[in-house]
Amino acid sequence: MASAWVRVVGVVGGGQMGSGIAQLAATAQLDVILADVDQQALQRGMRNITSSLSKFVKKQVLSQEEADATVARVRATTSLSDMRDVNVVIECVSENEALKKRIFGELDEILQPKAILASNTSSISITRLAAATQRPKQVIGMHFMNPPPIMKLVEIVRGMATDDNVFATVKCLAERFNKVVICSRDYPGFIVNRVLMPMINEAFFALLEGVGTPQDIDTAFPEAMGRDSVIMLASTPKRRDTIMDI
């Protein structure tokens, strides 16, 4: 197994995606270090993990003991230097290229030479993020869908320099998380958002022209094309902000 050497996963950014990915890694029996600059975000992230696992307990997918042991495998920290001995970092901070580059640069100084740096970016070039480090061969995109514990897809994005062994390790790791893996070249939006964002854009134009209400547009797609094709114009301002960043 290409990812057998991976024992400890670091997750930077304990928000919606980071907490979900930390949960996935801990569920796969890996030790996890979850870092965020914001102590409250970390506490929220840990609560999200506990609450998501309790739903699996209710559905009898997990026992309460397994859920408790999973939470215990996640250590929360506000200090990036605690990432020193992790094998793979999955970066999940806000979709801001300058911020991600700064964090990649800092992690590059902290991590062991063999460690892999993955980003959960929705659309930022992996090649450009890799250029902020001295280890471009070990930088890769690992784009999870929201919410990570539920959605099956992980889109793996190879930068211009990404090494074949790094790709194999990260693909194998995503499979240990029980995910379906696709591989995208490093183009804006990769595969998923390249196709999804124009559709969401068009939905906003339809709204602007008064073709339908947000609720009618949102209802149209799951009902017309299957439950999973959701646009969610009527969703929270937070989700709309994320879409604007992409």
Ligand SMILES: NC(=O)c1ccc[n+]([C@@H]2O[C@H](COP(=O)([O-])OP(=O)(O)OC[C@H]3O[C@@H](n4cnc5c(N)ncnc54)[C@H](O)[C@@H]3O)[C@@H](O)[C@H]2O)c1
């Ligand atoms: N939300 C989605 O639907 C979704 C889906 C797929 C991918 N993504 C991508 O995942 C990433 C995170 O998105 P999210 O929705 O989880 O955002 P979020 O706002 O919920 O979480 C981001 C977290 O990053 C933390 N952060 C900011 N600066 C930091 C720093 N310097 N060091 C450590 N932590 C820092 C924030 O405190 C916050 O807790 C983005 O790149 C986004 O494009 C999001």
